[in-house]
Amino acid sequence: xxxxxxxxxxxxxxxxxxxxxxxxxxxxxxxxxxxxxxxxxxxxxxxxxxxxxxxxxxxxxxxxxxxxxxxxxxx
Amino acid sequence: xxxxxxxxxxxxxxxxxxxxxxxxxxxxxxxxxxxxxxxxxxxxxxxxxxxxxxxxxxxxxxxxxxxxxxxxxxxxxxxxxxxxxxxxxxxxxxxxxxxxxxxxxxxxxxxxxxxxxxxxxxxxxxxxxxxxxxxxxxxxxxxxxxxxxxxxxxxxxxxxxxxxxxxxxxxxxxxxxxxxxxxxxxxxxxxxxxxxxxxxxxxxxxxxxxxxxxxxxxxxxxxxxxxxxxxxxxxxxxxxxxxxxxxxxxxxxxxxxxxxxxx
Numbered sequence: 001x002x003x004x005x006x007x008x009x010x011x012x013x014x015x016x017x018x019x020x021x022x023x024x025x026x027x028x029x030x031x032x033x034x035x036x037x038x039x040x041x042x043x044x045x046x047x048x049x050x051x052x053x054x055x056x057x058x059x060x061x062x063x064x065x066x067x068x069x070x071x072x073x074x075x
Numbered sequence: 076x077x078x079x080x081x082x083x084x085x086x087x088x089x090x091x092x093x094x095x096x097x098x099x100x101x102x103x104x105x106x107x108x109x110x111x112x113x114x115x116x117x118x119x120x121x122x123x124x125x126x127x128x129x130x131x132x133x134x135x136x137x138x139x140x141x142x143x144x145x146x147x148x149x150x151x152x153x154x155x156x157x158x159x160x161x162x163x164x165x166x167x168x169x170x171x172x173x174x175x176x177x178x179x180x181x182x183x184x185x186x187x188x189x190x191x192x193x194x195x196x197x198x199x200x201x202x203x204x205x206x207x208x209x210x211x212x213x214x215x216x217x218x219x220x221x222x223x224x225x226x227x228x229x230x231x232x233x234x235x236x237x238x239x240x241x242x243x244x245x246x247x248x249x250x251x252x253x254x255x256x257x258x259x260x261x262x263x264x265x266x267x268x269x270x271x272x273x274x275x276x277x278x279x280x281x282x283x284x285x286x287x288x289x290x291x292x293x294x295x296x297x298x299x300x301x302x303x304x305x306x307x308x309x310x311x312x313x314x315x316x317x318x319x320x321x322x323x324x325x326x327x328x329x330x331x332x333x334x335x336x337x338x
Contacts (some may be wrong), residue, residue, distance in 0.1 A: 025127075048158070048325060051318070051324065052329070055326060058265065058269075059264070059265050062264065062268040063264065063268070065262065065272050
Protein backbone atom coordinates (compact mmCIF):
# COMPACT_ATOMS: atom_id res chain seq x y z
CA UNK A 1 0.00 0.00 0.00
CA UNK A 2 1.12 3.55 -0.71
CA UNK A 3 2.45 5.26 2.43
CA UNK A 4 0.28 8.34 1.88
CA UNK A 5 -2.85 6.19 1.56
CA UNK A 6 -1.91 4.20 4.66
CA UNK A 7 -1.48 7.44 6.61
CA UNK A 8 -4.92 8.74 5.66
CA UNK A 9 -6.55 5.39 6.48
CA UNK A 10 -4.74 5.29 9.82
CA UNK A 11 -5.86 8.81 10.67
CA UNK A 12 -9.43 7.86 9.79
CA UNK A 13 -9.26 4.82 12.04
CA UNK A 14 -7.86 6.94 14.88
CA UNK A 15 -10.77 9.35 14.46
CA UNK A 16 -13.23 6.56 15.44
CA UNK A 17 -12.10 7.19 19.01
CA UNK A 18 -13.50 10.72 18.84
CA UNK A 19 -16.95 9.31 18.12
CA UNK A 20 -16.61 6.88 20.99
CA UNK A 21 -15.71 9.76 23.30
CA UNK A 22 -18.82 11.59 22.06
CA UNK A 23 -20.88 8.63 23.32
CA UNK A 24 -19.05 8.84 26.63
CA UNK A 25 -19.62 12.58 27.07
CA UNK A 26 -23.27 12.21 26.12
CA UNK A 27 -23.60 9.43 28.65
CA UNK A 28 -22.08 11.59 31.38
CA UNK A 29 -24.46 14.50 30.82
CA UNK A 30 -27.45 12.26 30.16
CA UNK A 31 -26.97 10.35 33.39
CA UNK A 32 -26.48 13.61 35.25
CA UNK A 33 -29.76 14.96 33.88
CA UNK A 34 -31.57 11.76 34.83
CA UNK A 35 -30.31 12.03 38.37
CA UNK A 36 -30.83 15.78 38.54
CA UNK A 37 -34.46 15.61 37.41
CA UNK A 38 -35.24 13.00 40.04
CA UNK A 39 -33.65 15.03 42.81
CA UNK A 40 -33.25 18.64 41.67
CA UNK A 41 -32.27 19.80 45.15
CA UNK A 42 -29.08 17.73 45.09
CA UNK A 43 -28.11 18.63 41.52
CA UNK A 44 -26.23 21.86 42.15
CA UNK A 45 -23.86 20.25 44.62
CA UNK A 46 -22.79 17.63 42.09
CA UNK A 47 -21.72 19.93 39.26
CA UNK A 48 -18.06 19.53 40.14
CA UNK A 49 -18.34 15.76 39.79
CA UNK A 50 -20.23 16.20 36.53
CA UNK A 51 -17.34 18.14 35.03
CA UNK A 52 -14.76 15.69 36.38
CA UNK A 53 -16.57 12.89 34.57
CA UNK A 54 -16.88 15.06 31.48
CA UNK A 55 -13.15 15.86 31.56
CA UNK A 56 -12.15 12.22 31.95
CA UNK A 57 -14.39 11.06 29.09
CA UNK A 58 -13.40 13.94 26.83
CA UNK A 59 -9.66 13.46 27.36
CA UNK A 60 -9.65 10.05 25.68
CA UNK A 61 -11.40 11.42 22.61
CA UNK A 62 -8.97 14.31 22.45
CA UNK A 63 -6.05 11.87 22.67
CA UNK A 64 -7.38 9.93 19.69
CA UNK A 65 -7.76 13.23 17.82
CA UNK A 66 -4.14 14.05 18.68
CA UNK A 67 -3.08 10.62 17.38
CA UNK A 68 -4.90 11.27 14.11
CA UNK A 69 -3.22 14.68 13.76
CA UNK A 70 0.20 13.18 14.53
CA UNK A 71 -0.31 10.49 11.89
CA UNK A 72 -1.44 13.06 9.31
CA UNK A 73 1.05 15.87 9.89
CA UNK A 74 3.94 14.75 12.07
CA UNK A 75 4.85 11.23 10.91
CA UNK B 76 -5.42 15.31 -2.24
CA UNK B 77 -6.57 16.62 -5.60
CA UNK B 78 -10.29 17.05 -6.04
CA UNK B 79 -11.36 16.10 -9.53
CA UNK B 80 -13.42 19.02 -10.79
CA UNK B 81 -13.31 20.73 -14.13
CA UNK B 82 -13.70 24.25 -12.82
CA UNK B 83 -10.99 26.66 -13.91
CA UNK B 84 -11.01 28.44 -10.53
CA UNK B 85 -7.75 28.54 -8.63
CA UNK B 86 -7.29 25.65 -6.22
CA UNK B 87 -7.10 26.87 -2.62
CA UNK B 88 -4.83 24.65 -0.57
CA UNK B 89 -6.27 23.73 2.82
CA UNK B 90 -3.66 24.56 5.44
CA UNK B 91 -5.33 24.54 8.87
CA UNK B 92 -2.07 24.30 10.84
CA UNK B 93 -0.73 27.65 9.68
CA UNK B 94 -2.61 29.56 12.40
CA UNK B 95 -0.55 27.86 15.12
CA UNK B 96 2.76 28.95 13.65
CA UNK B 97 5.03 31.01 15.90
CA UNK B 98 6.60 34.00 14.16
CA UNK B 99 9.37 36.10 15.61
CA UNK B 100 8.38 39.76 15.86
CA UNK B 101 11.74 41.08 17.00
CA UNK B 102 14.88 39.49 18.36
CA UNK B 103 17.08 36.79 16.88
CA UNK B 104 15.17 34.15 14.92
CA UNK B 105 15.12 30.82 16.76
CA UNK B 106 16.58 32.27 19.94
CA UNK B 107 14.65 31.30 23.09
CA UNK B 108 14.43 34.98 24.07
CA UNK B 109 12.93 36.23 20.82
CA UNK B 110 9.69 38.22 21.12
CA UNK B 111 7.16 36.14 19.18
CA UNK B 112 3.49 36.54 18.34
CA UNK B 113 2.82 34.16 21.24
CA UNK B 114 4.54 36.58 23.65
CA UNK B 115 2.63 39.49 22.15
CA UNK B 116 -0.74 37.80 22.66
CA UNK B 117 0.24 36.77 26.20
CA UNK B 118 0.89 40.44 26.96
CA UNK B 119 -2.48 41.37 25.45
CA UNK B 120 -4.16 38.74 27.63
CA UNK B 121 -2.44 40.12 30.73
CA UNK B 122 -3.44 43.67 29.78
CA UNK B 123 -7.08 42.64 29.38
CA UNK B 124 -7.08 40.85 32.74
CA UNK B 125 -5.42 43.87 34.37
CA UNK B 126 -7.98 46.30 32.97
CA UNK B 127 -10.85 43.97 33.88
CA UNK B 128 -9.69 43.50 37.45
CA UNK B 129 -8.69 47.12 38.09
CA UNK B 130 -12.00 48.40 36.72
CA UNK B 131 -13.89 46.33 39.30
CA UNK B 132 -11.68 46.83 42.34
CA UNK B 133 -12.79 50.34 43.26
CA UNK B 134 -14.62 49.00 46.36
CA UNK B 135 -17.72 51.06 45.82
CA UNK B 136 -20.37 50.68 48.49
CA UNK B 137 -23.07 50.19 45.89
CA UNK B 138 -21.35 48.05 43.25
CA UNK B 139 -21.80 48.95 39.61
CA UNK B 140 -22.10 46.43 36.79
CA UNK B 141 -18.35 46.11 36.35
CA UNK B 142 -17.71 45.45 40.01
CA UNK B 143 -20.49 42.86 40.08
CA UNK B 144 -18.85 41.07 37.14
CA UNK B 145 -15.45 40.98 38.84
CA UNK B 146 -16.97 39.91 42.14
CA UNK B 147 -18.91 37.19 40.36
CA UNK B 148 -15.75 35.67 38.89
CA UNK B 149 -13.79 35.87 42.14
CA UNK B 150 -16.67 34.42 44.13
CA UNK B 151 -17.09 31.60 41.62
CA UNK B 152 -13.45 30.53 41.97
CA UNK B 153 -13.19 31.02 45.72
CA UNK B 154 -16.42 29.03 46.23
CA UNK B 155 -15.06 26.24 44.05
CA UNK B 156 -11.78 26.12 45.96
CA UNK B 157 -13.56 26.27 49.33
CA UNK B 158 -15.94 23.43 48.49
CA UNK B 159 -13.17 21.23 47.07
CA UNK B 160 -10.33 21.82 49.54
CA UNK B 161 -12.15 23.13 52.59
CA UNK B 162 -11.16 26.00 54.87
CA UNK B 163 -7.46 25.39 54.24
CA UNK B 164 -8.04 26.06 50.55
CA UNK B 165 -8.03 29.84 50.92
CA UNK B 166 -4.24 29.88 50.50
CA UNK B 167 -4.48 28.33 47.06
CA UNK B 168 -7.26 30.54 45.68
CA UNK B 169 -4.83 33.04 44.07
CA UNK B 170 -3.13 30.39 41.96
CA UNK B 171 -6.39 28.75 40.85
CA UNK B 172 -7.84 32.17 40.05
CA UNK B 173 -4.72 33.12 38.07
CA UNK B 174 -4.79 30.06 35.83
CA UNK B 175 -8.55 30.29 35.40
CA UNK B 176 -8.41 33.91 34.24
CA UNK B 177 -5.34 33.41 32.05
CA UNK B 178 -6.77 30.35 30.30
CA UNK B 179 -10.26 31.82 29.95
CA UNK B 180 -9.12 35.12 28.46
CA UNK B 181 -6.54 33.58 26.13
CA UNK B 182 -9.06 30.96 24.92
CA UNK B 183 -11.70 33.60 24.25
CA UNK B 184 -9.22 36.00 22.65
CA UNK B 185 -8.14 33.29 20.23
CA UNK B 186 -11.77 32.90 19.10
CA UNK B 187 -12.26 36.60 18.37
CA UNK B 188 -12.64 37.43 14.66
CA UNK B 189 -9.72 39.85 14.39
CA UNK B 190 -8.87 38.22 11.07
CA UNK B 191 -11.31 40.50 9.23
CA UNK B 192 -8.72 43.27 9.64
CA UNK B 193 -6.04 42.54 7.02
CA UNK B 194 -2.70 41.57 8.51
CA UNK B 195 -4.04 41.05 12.02
CA UNK B 196 -4.22 37.44 13.08
CA UNK B 197 -5.34 36.30 16.54
CA UNK B 198 -3.07 33.76 18.15
CA UNK B 199 -4.40 31.36 20.76
CA UNK B 200 -1.75 31.23 23.45
CA UNK B 201 -3.17 28.02 24.92
CA UNK B 202 -2.89 26.17 21.60
CA UNK B 203 0.79 25.54 22.29
CA UNK B 204 1.71 22.50 24.36
CA UNK B 205 4.65 24.36 25.92
CA UNK B 206 2.33 26.97 27.44
CA UNK B 207 -0.31 24.58 28.78
CA UNK B 208 2.42 22.15 29.80
CA UNK B 209 4.11 24.82 31.87
CA UNK B 210 0.83 25.74 33.58
CA UNK B 211 0.22 22.06 34.34
CA UNK B 212 3.77 21.57 35.65
CA UNK B 213 3.39 24.54 38.00
CA UNK B 214 0.10 23.10 39.31
CA UNK B 215 1.69 19.69 39.72
CA UNK B 216 4.72 21.17 41.51
CA UNK B 217 2.40 22.90 43.96
CA UNK B 218 0.75 19.54 44.65
CA UNK B 219 4.12 17.81 45.20
CA UNK B 220 5.63 20.60 47.31
CA UNK B 221 2.55 21.03 49.49
CA UNK B 222 2.12 17.26 49.85
CA UNK B 223 5.68 16.54 50.95
CA UNK B 224 5.82 19.72 53.05
CA UNK B 225 2.72 18.91 55.05
CA UNK B 226 2.88 15.12 55.26
CA UNK B 227 6.51 14.16 54.59
CA UNK B 228 6.89 10.61 53.34
CA UNK B 229 3.39 9.91 54.61
CA UNK B 230 2.26 11.57 51.37
CA UNK B 231 2.78 8.21 49.62
CA UNK B 232 -0.27 6.86 51.48
CA UNK B 233 -2.21 8.75 48.80
CA UNK B 234 -1.68 5.72 46.59
CA UNK B 235 -2.93 3.18 49.15
CA UNK B 236 -6.72 2.90 49.42
CA UNK B 237 -7.85 2.47 53.02
CA UNK B 238 -9.40 -0.84 53.95
CA UNK B 239 -8.61 -2.72 50.74
CA UNK B 240 -7.36 -6.31 51.08
CA UNK B 241 -3.62 -6.83 50.62
CA UNK B 242 -3.90 -8.68 47.29
CA UNK B 243 -5.96 -5.85 45.84
CA UNK B 244 -3.50 -3.27 47.12
CA UNK B 245 -0.73 -4.93 45.08
CA UNK B 246 -2.82 -4.18 42.01
CA UNK B 247 -4.23 -0.77 42.93
CA UNK B 248 -1.08 0.96 44.17
CA UNK B 249 0.82 0.79 40.83
CA UNK B 250 -2.30 1.93 38.95
CA UNK B 251 -2.82 4.86 41.33
CA UNK B 252 0.87 5.73 41.02
CA UNK B 253 0.78 5.81 37.23
CA UNK B 254 -2.47 7.78 37.18
CA UNK B 255 -0.87 10.29 39.56
CA UNK B 256 2.17 10.69 37.32
CA UNK B 257 0.01 11.15 34.21
CA UNK B 258 -1.93 14.04 35.80
CA UNK B 259 0.16 16.99 34.56
CA UNK B 260 0.34 15.46 31.11
CA UNK B 261 -3.41 14.92 30.85
CA UNK B 262 -4.11 18.37 32.30
CA UNK B 263 -1.97 20.06 29.64
CA UNK B 264 -3.03 17.81 26.78
CA UNK B 265 -6.75 18.32 27.36
CA UNK B 266 -6.61 22.10 27.10
CA UNK B 267 -4.16 22.20 24.20
CA UNK B 268 -5.93 19.60 22.06
CA UNK B 269 -9.38 21.04 22.73
CA UNK B 270 -8.20 24.44 21.49
CA UNK B 271 -6.36 22.99 18.46
CA UNK B 272 -9.32 20.81 17.45
CA UNK B 273 -11.85 23.65 17.46
CA UNK B 274 -9.62 26.01 15.53
CA UNK B 275 -8.76 23.39 12.90
CA UNK B 276 -12.44 22.56 12.44
CA UNK B 277 -13.41 26.20 11.96
CA UNK B 278 -10.47 26.83 9.63
CA UNK B 279 -11.19 23.80 7.43
CA UNK B 280 -14.80 24.88 6.95
CA UNK B 281 -13.61 28.43 6.32
CA UNK B 282 -11.57 27.08 3.42
CA UNK B 283 -14.69 25.24 2.21
CA UNK B 284 -16.47 28.61 1.93
CA UNK B 285 -13.68 30.04 -0.20
CA UNK B 286 -13.46 26.94 -2.38
CA UNK B 287 -17.22 26.85 -2.84
CA UNK B 288 -17.35 30.49 -3.98
CA UNK B 289 -14.43 29.87 -6.33
CA UNK B 290 -16.18 26.86 -7.85
CA UNK B 291 -19.42 28.77 -8.48
CA UNK B 292 -22.78 27.15 -9.32
CA UNK B 293 -23.54 24.48 -6.71
CA UNK B 294 -20.53 25.70 -4.77
CA UNK B 295 -22.48 28.69 -3.44
CA UNK B 296 -24.85 26.30 -1.67
CA UNK B 297 -21.93 24.50 -0.04
CA UNK B 298 -20.47 27.83 1.02
CA UNK B 299 -23.75 28.86 2.63
CA UNK B 300 -24.04 25.54 4.47
CA UNK B 301 -20.43 25.82 5.67
CA UNK B 302 -21.09 29.33 6.91
CA UNK B 303 -24.09 28.20 8.96
CA UNK B 304 -22.00 25.32 10.29
CA UNK B 305 -19.19 27.68 11.30
CA UNK B 306 -21.64 29.92 13.16
CA UNK B 307 -22.88 26.90 15.13
CA UNK B 308 -19.42 25.50 15.81
CA UNK B 309 -18.21 28.98 16.81
CA UNK B 310 -20.90 29.18 19.49
CA UNK B 311 -19.99 25.69 20.67
CA UNK B 312 -16.32 26.64 20.77
CA UNK B 313 -17.04 29.67 22.98
CA UNK B 314 -18.72 27.24 25.39
CA UNK B 315 -15.74 24.87 25.16
CA UNK B 316 -13.36 27.76 25.94
CA UNK B 317 -15.17 28.44 29.21
CA UNK B 318 -15.56 24.74 30.08
CA UNK B 319 -11.88 24.03 29.49
CA UNK B 320 -10.81 26.93 31.70
CA UNK B 321 -13.25 25.72 34.38
CA UNK B 322 -12.09 22.11 34.10
CA UNK B 323 -8.42 23.11 34.37
CA UNK B 324 -9.11 25.15 37.51
CA UNK B 325 -11.40 22.46 38.96
CA UNK B 326 -8.88 19.65 38.45
CA UNK B 327 -6.07 21.79 39.85
CA UNK B 328 -8.06 22.42 43.02
CA UNK B 329 -8.92 18.70 43.25
CA UNK B 330 -5.27 17.73 42.95
CA UNK B 331 -4.30 20.30 45.57
CA UNK B 332 -7.04 18.82 47.76
CA UNK B 333 -5.31 15.42 47.48
CA UNK B 334 -2.06 16.98 48.66
CA UNK B 335 -3.63 18.96 51.51
CA UNK B 336 -6.07 16.42 52.91
CA UNK B 337 -4.77 13.02 51.69
CA UNK B 338 -8.17 11.52 50.73
